[in-house]
Amino acid sequence: MPSQTLTDLHLEDLENLKPLDIAKLKRIGIESVLELATSIPQDLAEDIGDKPEKMSILIVEARKALTNIGLLSKEFCTAADIMTRRNQIMRCTTGSKSLDGLLGGGIETQALTEFAGEFGSGKSQLCHTLSVTANMAKARGGLGGNVIFIDTENTFRPERIHQIAEAYSIDPEKILSSIFVCKIYNSSHLEFVIKNIAKYLEEYRASLVIIDSIISLHRAEYSGRGTLWDRQQKLNSMLHRLTRLAEVYNIAFVLTNQVQSNPDATFAGDPTKVTGGNILAHATTYRIFFRKAGHNRIAVMQDSPYHEYGSVKFTISEKGVVDAEDDRKTGKANDSESGW
Numbered sequence: 001m002p003s004q005t006l007t008d009l010h011l012e013d014l015e016n017l018k019p020l021d022i023a024k025l026k027r028i029g030i031e032s033v034l035e036l037a038t039s040i041p042q043d044l045a046e047d048i049g050d051k052p053e054k055m056s057i058l059i060v061e062a063r064k065a066l067t068n069i070g071l072l073s074k075e076f077c078t079a080a081d082i083m084t085r086r087n088q089i090m091r092c093t094t095g096s097k098s099l100d101g102l103l104g105g106g107i108e109t110q111a112l113t114e115f116a117g118e119f120g121s122g123k124s125q126l127c128h129t130l131s132v133t134a135n136m137a138k139a140r141g142g143l144g145g146n147v148i149f150i151d152t153e154n155t156f157r158p159e160r161i162h163q164i165a166e167a168y169s170i171d172p173e174k175i176l177s178s179i180f181v182c183k184i185y186n187s188s189h190l191e192f193v194i195k196n197i198a199k200y201l202e203e204y205r206a207s208l209v210i211i212d213s214i215i216s217l218h219r220a221e222y223s224g225r226g227t228l229w230d231r232q233q234k235l236n237s238m239l240h241r242l243t244r245l246a247e248v249y250n251i252a253f254v255l256t257n258q259v260q261s262n263p264d265a266t267f268a269g270d271p272t273k274v275t276g277g278n279i280l281a282h283a284t285t286y287r288i289f290f291r292k293a294g295h296n297r298i299a300v301m302q303d304s305p306y307h308e309y310g311s312v313k314f315t316i317s318e319k320g321v322v323d324a325e326d327d328r329k330t331g332k333a334n335d336s337e338s339g340w
């Protein structure tokens with residue numbers, strides 16, 4: 001995280017912004033350069049009542065300012081520059097060597113990682129486990145930072161954090177006071193919190209932000225009103241902002257998404273054919289499907305720009321997410337299974 005607080009960089013610090021535009025932006029709640037840089041032109045145009053083309057120019061000014069101080073990549077940069085930035089990526093263990101292996105060493109900073117799966121497939125259990133492991137030192141596979149847990153389903157349980165921390169021999173009290181939980185009541189509340197997330201990231205010095213789940217409220221609320229397009233727009237705005245912030249702050253975002261498995265597709269070996277599973281498909285960096293298999297869970301890597309397609313087994317224990325028992329016994333935990 002940068003040492004200066006980015007949210008203190010105000011619109012007035014942008015030389016090319018006219019006072020009238022600044023006033024209009026402030027009227028819709030945009031105060032900082034970061035908020036402007038992570039906005040979508042169409043959203044601003046709608047809120048302000050102006051043309052998207054003009055809003056794009058304002059956003060470009062804000063992005064330029066962040067690029068100049070080295071927080072956003074330039075429009076064109078060398079592959080070597082990108083490599084330097086990617087070398088800063090940190091990885092956080094999921095608790096299972098197999099699952100870490102599938103992810104190339106754990107969940108990454110500078111990325112949005114989506115875990116999609118049916119009910120009871122272990123998404124929330126993984127979120128609880130990551131809340132503990134992210135707090136661990138980097139040498140132990142953690143991110144060495146605090147966690148923000150955005151709970152839209154009222155399934156966050158401090159007791160479970162306590163139990164997992166004890167299993168890792170970490171002081172549970174210390175862990176409990178470094179997880180900042182935000183209970184969300186409806187889709188507008190979630191949009192509001194995400195709009196302001198940069199402030200919370202700085203205030204709570206978070207290295208990992210978990211949103212469990214990203215779309216359940218929108219899915220439920222928009223089934224009776226609005227259109228699919230409206231819902232998609234709201235989700236796109238949120239995900240766009242999170243993608244930029246993951247890059248600027250070098251932090252990890254973990255999102256969950258409940259999907260129904262399509263039994264036919266599972267038998268045919270194609271887990272991508274899931275009902276409602278494609279809503280976030282193009283917005284997240286990595287996408288992993290979870291499926292129940294008796295006591296075990298199967299994780300399948302989808303939609304990754306550089307991970308190979310593969311699947312692994314893991315299970316859930318007192319310690320949270322762990323390797324499947326047979327893999328632990330045979331020491332096979334690092335090997336990916338091929339196919340289903």
Ligand code: ATP
Pocket residue numbers: 117118119120121122123124125126153155258316317318
């Ligand atoms: P949903 O889509 O409904 O939110 P989910 O994918 O988040 O589902 P989880 O809540 O992560 O599902 O997983 C629930 C499962 O985790 C339970 O069915 C149980 O098998 C397992 N589980 C929960 N707590 C423990 C524990 N202490 N020890 C072992 N297994 C546990």
Ligand code: MG
Pocket residue numbers: 123124125153155212
């Ligand atoms: Mg859950």
